[in-house]
Amino acid sequence: xxxxxxxxxGARPPPYTxxxxxxxxxxxxxxxxxRAYPIHIGEGLxxxxxxxxxxxxxxxxxxxxxxxxxxxxxERVQAALARDGRQVDAVVLPDGEExxxxxxxDQVFDALLARRHNRTTTLVALGGGVIGDMTGFAAACYQRxxxxxxxxxxxxxxxxxxxxxxxxxxHPRGKNMIGAFHQPQxxxxxxxxxxxxxxxxxxxxxxxxxxxxxxRDPQFFAWLEANMDALMAREAAVLVEAIERSCRNKADVVxxxxxxxxxxxxxxxxxxxxxxxxxxxxxxxxxxxxAVGAGMAMAADLxxxxxxxxEAERARIVALLERAALPVAPPTDGTFTIDxxxxxxxxxxxxxxxxxxLVLLRGIGRCVITDEFAPDMLRATLAAYLGGDA
Amino acid sequence: xxxxxxxxxGARPPPYTxxxxxxxxxxxxxxxxxRAYPIHIGEGLxxxxxxxxxxxxxxxxxxxxxxxxxxxxxERVQAALARDGRQVDAVVLPDGEExxxxxxxDQVFDALLARRHNRTTTLVALGGGVIGDMTGFAAACYQRxxxxxxxxxxxxxxxxxxxxxxxxxxHPRGKNMIGAFHQPQxxxxxxxxxxxxxxxxxxxxxxxxxxxxxxRDPQFFAWLEANMDALMAREAAVLVEAIERSCRNKADVVxxxxxxxxxxxxxxxxxxxxxxxxxxxxxxxxxxxxAVGAGMAMAADLxxxxxxxxEAERARIVALLERAALPVAPPTDGTFTIDxxxxxxxxxxxxxxxxxxLVLLRGIGRCVITDEFAPDMLRATLAAYLGGDA
Numbered sequence: 208x209x210x211x212x213x214x215x216x217g218a219r220p221p222p223y224t225x226x227x228x229x230x231x232x233x234x235x236x237x238x239x240x241x242r243a244y245p246i247h248i249g250e251g252l253x254x255x256x257x258x259x260x261x262x263x264x265x266x267x268x269x270x271x272x273x274x275x276x277x278x279x280x281x282e283r284v285q286a287a288l289a290r291d292g293r294q295v296d297a298v299v300l301p302d303g304e305e306x307x308x309x310x311x312x313d314q315v316f317d318a319l320l321a322r323r324h325n326r327t328t329t330l331v332a333l334g335g336g337v338i339g340d341m342t343g344f345a346a347a348c349y350q351r352x353x354x355x356x357x358x359x360x361x362x363x364x365x366x367x368x369x370x371x372x373x374x375x376x377x378h379p380r381g382k383n384m385i386g387a388f389h390q391p392q393x394x395x396x397x398x399x400x401x402x403x404x405x406x407x408x409x410x411x412x413x414x415x416x417x418x419x420x421x422x423r424d425p426q427f428f429a430w431l432e433a434n435m436d437a438l439m440a441r442e443a444a445v446l447v448e449a450i451e452r453s454c455r456n457k458a459d460v461v462x463x464x465x466x467x468x469x470x471x472x473x474x475x476x477x478x479x480x481x482x483x484x485x486x487x488x489x490x491x492x493x494x495x496x497x498a499v500g501a502g503m504a505m506a507a508d509l510x511x512x513x514x515x516x517x518e519a520e521r522a523r524i525v526a527l528l529e530r531a532a533l534p535v536a537p538p539t540d541g542t543f544t545i546d547x548x549x550x551x552x553x554x555x556x557x558x559x560x561x562x563x564x565l566v567l568l569r570g571i572g573r574c575v576i577t578d579e580f581a582p583d584m585l586r587a588t589l590a591a592y593l594g595g596d597a
Numbered sequence: 598x599x600x601x602x603x604x605x606x607g608a609r610p611p612p613y614t615x616x617x618x619x620x621x622x623x624x625x626x627x628x629x630x631x632r633a634y635p636i637h638i639g640e641g642l643x644x645x646x647x648x649x650x651x652x653x654x655x656x657x658x659x660x661x662x663x664x665x666x667x668x669x670x671x672e673r674v675q676a677a678l679a680r681d682g683r684q685v686d687a688v689v690l691p692d693g694e695e696x697x698x699x700x701x702x703d704q705v706f707d708a709l710l711a712r713r714h715n716r717t718t719t720l721v722a723l724g725g726g727v728i729g730d731m732t733g734f735a736a737a738c739y740q741r742x743x744x745x746x747x748x749x750x751x752x753x754x755x756x757x758x759x760x761x762x763x764x765x766x767x768h769p770r771g772k773n774m775i776g777a778f779h780q781p782q783x784x785x786x787x788x789x790x791x792x793x794x795x796x797x798x799x800x801x802x803x804x805x806x807x808x809x810x811x812x813r814d815p816q817f818f819a820w821l822e823a824n825m826d827a828l829m830a831r832e833a834a835v836l837v838e839a840i841e842r843s844c845r846n847k848a849d850v851v852x853x854x855x856x857x858x859x860x861x862x863x864x865x866x867x868x869x870x871x872x873x874x875x876x877x878x879x880x881x882x883x884x885x886x887x888a889v890g891a892g893m894a895m896a897a898d899l900x901x902x903x904x905x906x907x908e909a910e911r912a913r914i915v916a917l918l919e920r921a922a923l924p925v926a927p928p929t930d931g932t933f934t935i936d937x938x939x940x941x942x943x944x945x946x947x948x949x950x951x952x953x954x955l956v957l958l959r960g961i962g963r964c965v966i967t968d969e970f971a972p973d974m975l976r977a978t979l980a981a982y983l984g985g986d987a
Contacts, residue, residue: 320768
């Protein structure tokens with residue numbers, strides 16, 4: 208596959224922004240061979256019909272959203288798109304990961320067929336990661352493939368699922384087991400939608416943003432240190448910058464490793480520790496991003512113990528995570544023993560032949576994927592967090 | 598998209614055939630850009646493990662079949678594939694177009710996950726068109742895409758769905774509305790499986806074979822005239838030849854028109870008339886191929902009335918269809934009036950702006966797609982078949 212290219216046109220805002228004396232729109236182009244698409248990031252973009260128009264080819268649009276998002280934004284998007292005699296329909300799904308199933312997907316197909324959408328229709332995903340994954344998959348399958356537009360409304364989906372083209376649903380026996388690679392026509396990110404995001408979900412998104420700095424972009428990490436207060440205050444201009452830079456980093460990583468054999472695995476920094484926390488505490492009690500936050504702190508601790516990173520860098524990482532209101536340690540209430548935590552880490556699907564494989568740090572902005580570390584060092588890290596003898 | 602290429606290596610049978618002193622195996626390569634795959638056609642291929650091996654990359658195989666085919670062939674295929682410590686599982690679905698649904702598809706996912714198939718698994722479709730469509734779609738979606746092998750066991754699926762990559766399921770509101778394009782790794786066609794095919798289904802497959810001769814291959818049509826008795830006797834060598842030539846013709850058409858804008862529509866010869874018959878008689882009463890047979894006779898009649906084809910050619914077409922035990926006229930029991938038949942033709946999805954668009958003949962082996970014909974000529978054709986005033 209040809210590499211993903213990206214370009215940036217943030218310096219020159221599109222002409223329509225003169226109507227809105229607010230943060231300029233940044234546009235990033237993610238290109239995968241002959242399938243390139245723009246990500247527009249800005250303030251108040253939900254009714255900027257011109258941004259959507261480039262991704263709509265026919266005269267039919269189906270907005271897919273959920274019961275939490277619909278009351279907030281559906282009417283605005285629908286009104287912006289309903290022009291030139293276009294047929295704009297909507298289907299409102301139940302909200303929650305537990306509804307990310309084939310049965311819910313069928314509701315989308317049912318709505319499309321009931322409203323007689325043909326193969327020139329365009330789907331619009333208005334919501335977080337679950338809505339994005341399901342809408343993208345519905346678009347991949349409806350009449351063997353129709354275009355779709357992503358309008359991610361959570362910080363996590365804005366910096367994660369905007370790039371990569373992964374779509375799908377869960378199966379009772381496993382998460383994301385059924386799906387397709389399907390790239391959107393355009394991604395429209397309106398940072399105003401973050402105003403209504405609950406604080407824990409906002410912080411969970413920040414964990415992934417910090418991750419990009421840690422694995423490959425030390426300047427971005429330093430920028431986050433300088434701007435974390437503004438981010439936590441959800442200032443539009445810094446949000447736009449943080450999201451754009453995160454998407455750009457993800458696009459670079461995915462471009463370098465289309466098939467997840469190498470560099471793409473670095474996106475899992477903190478995820479093996481985090482996976483153990485999420486599983487051990489019961490899914491849904493910790494948000495994924497929260498577990499990744501604690502997991503990154505633990506990966507930093509192990510990296511220091513191995514002599515691969517300076518203690519001062521670990522301290523910077525923990526300080527930044529704390530300013531993002533993220534947990535920096537697993538629960539110490541007796542949920543985990545060292546061996547229990549280790550065995551949860553061992554079921555991670557990245558492991559090969561049962562050996563624990565981790566993304567660790569050589570410094571801020573430099574990571575390695577390795578299973579070559581002294582096992583007693585990992586036990587020492589776990590003992591430091593959980594108590595007990597290593 | 599780059600064109601589909603094909604090559605032919607029928608002259609030199611693969612080395613293993615010395616074990617089987619029977620019809621040599623013919624191999625046709627269908628190439629779609631960087632995704633090329635072979636179609637092997639021969640006698641007794643179901644246990645030729647070497648033919649399958651080229652399409653199996655990992656150590657897990659899931660055979661998908663149905664309750665009618667499983668008792669006949671499942672054990673043989675399973676035994677041939679179960680070697681080198683390979684894990685070979687099977688899932689047996691209910692038989693029938695009414696089970697070509699998302700719910701049945703979920704049974705395949707469930708079997709894959711219950712038996713812990715990972716993303717290196719290979720699916721094997723053992724059955725007719727319904728099994729092929731569902732298995733291909735399951736393969737397209739399982740863990741975002743795994744390889745699959747087609748083992749079509751009906752004449753129709755051997756000459757139709759072997760080429761083109763269309764997979765999918767039906768929705769209560771429409772046929773084939775949910776699906777994907779997903780090419781198989783290899784297609785294995787064993788003409789011995791046709792021995793158990795009911796006569797009506799066998800003839801329905803012949804209708805599609807005759808169609809390839811009519812739309813683009815006059816030599817093949819003449820060959821069919823010379824060999825129809827042997828075909829009806831299901832002689833292996835002539836079946837192999839007929840299937841190979843049909844697949845080759847379909848590959849040529851698909852190559853010339855990847856996106857169904859032009860030549861690919863010629864594959865619908867007889868289908869607009871046939872669609873009206875199928876719908877008017879209630880789905881399931883006429884087999885699709887039977888309706889296409891009658892439809893091709895009607896298209897020939899109209900072509901003669903328009904002065905585009907000689908009556909002698911129409912007579913040859915009807916004679917060949919009759920030797921294939923296919924109907925050459927719609928029911929004349931009062932099911933249809935001329936206007937009723939016309940309105941059923943009008944809902945065909947190939948029509949543009951309500952004007953009936955047909956594939957018609959300029960001669961045997963030469964067709965045109967057109968909506969430019971005198972409407973009263975179409976009425977005259979219908980009157981000739983249905984009775985009544987044009």
